[in-house]
Each structure stands twice: as C-alpha cells, then as structure tokens.
Amino acid sequence: MGQAKRIEHDVLVIGAGGAGLRAAIEAAADGLSVGLVCKSLLGKAHTVMAEGGVAAALANVDDRDDWKTHFADTMRGGQYVNSWRHAQLHAQQAPDRVRELEAWGAVFDRTKSGKILQRNFGGHKYPRLAHVGDRTGLEMIRTLQDHGIHQGIDVHMEVTIIRLFKQGERVVGALAYDRERGKFRLFSAKSIVLATGGVGRAFDVTSNSWEYSGDGHAIAYEAGAELIDMEYIQFHPTGMVWPPSVKGILVTEGVRGEGGVLRNSEGKRFMFEDIPDNYKNQTADNEEEGWRYTQGDKNARRPPELLTRDHVARCIVREIREGRGSPHGGVYLDIAWIKERLPKAAEHIKRKLPSMYHQFKELAGVDITSEAMEVGPTTHYSMGGIRVDGDSQMSTVPGLFAAGECAAGLHGANRLGGNSLSDLLVFGKLAGEHAAGYAREQDRGEIDQDEVMAAMQWALEPFGREASAGSEGPFQVQSDLQERMQELVGIVRKEDELARALEEITGLEERAKKVVVHGNREFNPGWHTAMDLPNLLTVSRAIAMCARARKESRGAHFRIDHEGKDPDFGKITHALAKNEEGQMILREDPVPEVPPELQQIIKDNE
C-alpha cells in the first residue's frame, strides 16, 4: 500500500468547475498557497456543458431589471423555501461577477449598442441571461481557467478525493488517489472548499456525466456536515429521448427562449392549458403574445413554455402518460416553425443555437431548422446539498466551505435556468475569500495517521476480494441503483415507492461492500466506480429520505399522493446529519424567515 504522498496548501479547493475555479482565483489573490483538485482534466468539468446563459440583472436589454426583481424571481421559482440571504447576495453580486469575466477575456454576445446581450429564460421576468450562443458554460470555464493558470494556483488534475480528515471539530486535510497511477495523496490544508457539483448519476436518465456521483455531498456528510433540501432534484423538461444512446442529453431552455414551442402528438401547444395561479399575471394567454415576448416586445408576457422547469416537466409527463406523446416517448419541441415569422429563420437558428443544431444533426440525424425535436424530462440538477452560511459559505464543519451545485440554499425547491452559472461565480468568490480568511487565522492542523491508513486500506479492499460465483462488479450495482432511483424516486413520487426505494438502497449498500474489481490500480474505471458507489448510495438515501418525509408537492418535488402545497411544509427545511451510530438522521428545521424589507420586494414583484 505504501505511504501517501503528502502535499501542503493553505487552501485546498476540491473541484475545478466554475465554482472551484472562481474560489481558487479568489483565495490565490490573497497570496496564499492554493491547491485545486479535479477528477477530469482541467476545463472538462460540468460547467463546460452549460448552454443557455448566466443570469444577472445587468439591465442591458430591459432597463426595468434590477437585483430586486432577480431576487423576487429566484424566491418565487424556489417556492419561497430558499435561503433568502443567498438569494439576496446572489442577485446583488451577479452583475459584477459577470462583468469581471469580461475583464478576464470572456466574449459574450453583444447588443446593438455593444453591451453584453441578454436572453429570456424560464421564470425570469426580463431578458437576463448573458450568453454566448448556446455554449455559455464553455466561455465561462475557459475564461476562468485561462485567467486562473496565471494566478499561481497548483492544479492537481485527474485526482479524486475520497475522505476528509478533522482535528477535533475542524477540517484539516483530505485523502485522494491519482487516477493515472492509483497512488494515494494526502493533502494538508488550513481550510477546504468543496465545489464538486451534483448527483445526477444516481439516476438512469440524466444530463450529467460520470463525475456527478455526489462525492462532495457524501464526504462532507461523512465528516459531520449537514445536508439540506435533498428532496429537490431538478428534472429538466427537455432532454433528448432518441436515439437511446443519447437519452437524457440536454436540450437547452434557450430553444424556448428563442421562440421554440412544445406540442403534443395532436399538434396542440399544451402548455397553454395549465398555467399556475401565481404565474397567471406574467404569462401570455395566446400564441401571438408569447411570440412577441420572445422577440423582445416589452409589453408582452412570456409564453407558457417559459414557466419554471418543474412545471413544464410535469406537463410533459402528463402528455406522455395520457397518450399524447411522440413516437419515442417524448413530446415535440419545435423551433423550425419560426420560419413563418422570420426571414432567414434557418440561419438565425444556426447562429443562436449552433450546438443544438449540431447535436441533433450529428447524434439524431434531425435538422432542427426544418423538423421538430423529440424531448422529454431528464435528471439535471441538485438544488439540495451541503448546508452553508449565506455570507461565508462555511458548512457546519469549521474550515469546510462549499460552493456551486454541491452547496444548498439559493435555489429552494426549484432552480431557475441561468441561476447556476451565476451561483458559481458569486458563491465561488465568497467561498474562496472566506476560506482564505479562515486559513490566515489558523495553524496547520495534524492529520491522524491511523485514520489515513484505515482510509487507504478501505480504498484497496475491492482488489483484495476473491471473485466467486455470484460476486459482481461495480458497474452492475451502479446501474441497478440508477434504475431503482429513476423508477421509485423520479419525477412522480409516492409513499410506498419511496419506502421501497429505501429498502432497495439498503440492499444495494450491502452489494456495494462486496464488489470485486479486476486489473491493477492504474487508470482503472472499475476501481474508480467502486469508490464512487458509496457516495452515490449516500446521496440516494438522502434524496429518498427527504422525499418521503415531505408529504406535499413543492417545486421539483412532486408527490402524486400529496398533490398541492401544504403551508406547514412550506415552513420546513429538511436537514440530514450522521449520528454517533453512523445512521442518517432527518431533522425538520424552520425555513429562515425573510426580513420585512425583502418581503416587501417580493410583494412589489407579484
């Protein structure tokens, strides 16, 4: 087994997506030694896949926009169970964070007067998403990466963190293995920022990559941090449904922002049939008005296709269940129709949505400038995650910070499109700043060597197990888990299925402890998956427990046996922590009360 190579930093940032990069840049600006760790190569994190844009009230396209409206939109979208402090800071600081990217070399699409262009997105009252065609995430991660490499940050690529260590209450280090050679590395740090992204790999149909196994959630939880809001998993309404091998790959909401419409097999725009009361005032009630909105008419209200994602996803599921779906089990998303309205529509579509054009052309053989796409819901985003303080982003474990998708609070029960990329920037920066501040005040802690040895031993166990009849590999357990979660804890949930899910997870946990891996430690995906499995199981249990406890439907969480919102549940946040016996315990905490001046802002925007 040997020794783990020891590496010292002041601040260790785990994850090199938008949140991790932004945190590392901020911490390094303070002159500290900063290490940045990621499982893939630099620049390949999920952030690179983001398409539609980054939300910030720049008011470049509609000067009525301001942080207050953005704040109110975020709270409404989140069904008012968000952490108001996060929502406030996010709305206030996002514009500066986006402008700062421009100073670092980002080249956003422009308005006619040469400013950053903004587009419409679901749940945002005004055109608010700064974007670059439909490859905004690429622009963002590349800008941060190309800026970051000149800031004296030590990047450790293709390295996976598997355990955090504490001295007393405080976090002091982390154990990792490098994927290439399978050697262990022990990071000693005065503070640690988790920016590990989401949990989508717990489900079968997902827009997320292999990286999204909930590592940050799970290792933080194991180290004593609390997780909150885990029942809220966002199912994006529009993923590809055909061909089978691309099922789940995302189709950006930008398609609808540019005028794309949803139709069922009868050719009907079914979104007009079910507009929730709290959005009635803001939603067009006829096709003409909806179209004018997408073309920038300030007096028009948005089309119902741009209602929040939870609602659109459920309407699509209803159409499919009631037999009005498309041949491959989706509905139609049509942007080609705009040729009735716009000259040179095909060119326009290719310019505004180039990667969607290529994605469909090359993967499905569909030309979106002349045909409708087939789409259906796909697991997309985790609103829940590590509980962090709104101002500092510190978790309930001293010295352990979190930002980006792995942290919770901002989005409440449902995230608005574009609010993640801005989340990464705003809270990545704050996490980096406060982690640096914390590191400055601390001495280097001691890591208990016995704990390190035990963790290394645990990691190598799958190699030592004898393969026998009935022994199985990690991929089998993983895919069984994904199927169970999809079936039992998916978009439509109910009591008996959630109870069954929890039993199934217990069974899968046992199986995961016995998986056998072949080959050696060098770049061995079987071994890597064996180590991801416990994390996936931890977050799956967390999701199922919270989903079972929330006996109402709110935002992304939909209970067919408890339809509609329950005001009592609206006051409750579900928090999870590990008890002394190592069990996951669920607690009901009050949703933080919104101060009067912010309540007024919400009212003013109703």
Add this chain to the structure above:
Amino acid sequence: MAERKFKIWRGDQSGGKFEDYDADISDGMVVLDAVLQIQANSATDLATRWNCKAGKCGSCSAEVNGMPRLMCMTRMEDLPADQDVRVAPMKTFPVKRDLVTDVSWNYKVKKRIKKFSPRPADNADGTWNMMQRDVDRVQEFRKCIECFLCQNVCHVLREHQKQDEFIGPRFFLYAAALEMHPLDTEDRIDELKEAKGIGYCNITKCCTIVCPEHIQITDNAIIPLKERVVDRFFDPVKLILRTLTGRKAKSKAASNA
C-alpha cells in the same frame, strides 16, 4: 440490435496491442457508447476519458479506424459495416493507458502564452463596448473545446516531434483569439516567430479538417498570424519605423476587418 467486432488498443508506455471485443449496437449508437459498454461488461479496467457525451468537453478524442475523432460524435452507422472498428489512442501524445494519453504538454504550452490584458474600461461602470461584428471572429476561435485532435494530426508534432519549438494549431488559434480580441493590448507577434515556431506550419490544413468544432484554424487564425509576423519582420518600411519609434506595430481593429 446487431453485434459488431471491435479492436481496441490496450497497453501502456511499455507497449500494447489491439484486443478483440464484441458490442451490441442499437439505433443511433456512437463509438463511445460501445466502448463504455465493453468497459461495463467485459473489460472493467479499460481506460478511456469522457464527460459530456455530446461533443462539448473534448475529452473523448481517439483514432477511430485511423481517423482522429471524438468518440462521442462518431456514429456507428457511419462506419463501414463490413470492417472491425479499430479504436486507438491519439498517436502524437505519449500513451498513459489504453485510450488515455498524456496531454499535459498542451497545458504547459498554454501557460507560456502571454495572458489577456485589456485596455482601460470604456465606461465609468468598468464595462467596455464591443460590436458583435468585431467579436465574431474571436468567438469562432473561442468555440475550441480543447480536444487536441488538431495537435494530434499536425505533422510538425506528429511526425517531426517539434514540441519544443512549435506550439501547434490549437495554440496558434488561442494566440490568434487573444491577438484579435478587441480589448487586448498585449503583443505576442515576436514570440510567435521566435519561441512558438509559426514558421514550421506549411498550411497543410490537416488541423482544420479534423476540428470537430469546424473552426477555420488555418485560414482564419494561422494565416493572419503569419501575415502579422511577416509584416513585422520582413517588411522593411515597418521594420525601420519600429526601430525609430520603438512602437508596437499593431493595429487590431484594422487587421480584424
């Protein structure tokens, strides 16, 4: 569902060979699907990189039937049905294991290129004005997903191994994106000639052909950069002016048009 035969290169620095595998192919499957299926079923230690499965991250570069491709964007039905599918790692980079290569050289090269440095802000709120037509070209270059397929095919790197003197098409593109950025004030022309070896490029356009983002690397980035180098170093009038005034002979907006 049809069964297809695969030959996948397995090995490491010390050597390796093509091994045979079978995969069940269904409608619309891409090469990466088949490789991952083989990994899940019969070769759990088969090393390969991937993330997005949609041509957006540039992780899954390999050589499929000898062609440098993204595995996730190579549909099985576009490959000849009567042949085995051969999948090999990119040849230009040292192999780590199986389909995974050591691309760290690229990261080092990028770090050596002078970073973006903008002119002072145009507006009091710290923002700039840029017209869409002035950024179209830069945006084309910034579509690059860093798959390094262009680096893999460029003969200066692949055959002549000039890694020490030549930064390759990806980084000419990167330098061009900086040089043509309307806000940038840095000057990279001298180093492009001296340290970055742009002169080695003989415009074969192989890089452009393999680029999955369809970026016109040669015509839109490399040739204009070469022209700037020529202008600077081989135009006697400019050379004299430069020695006299000590000024950078650079006018971005004009040469972007």
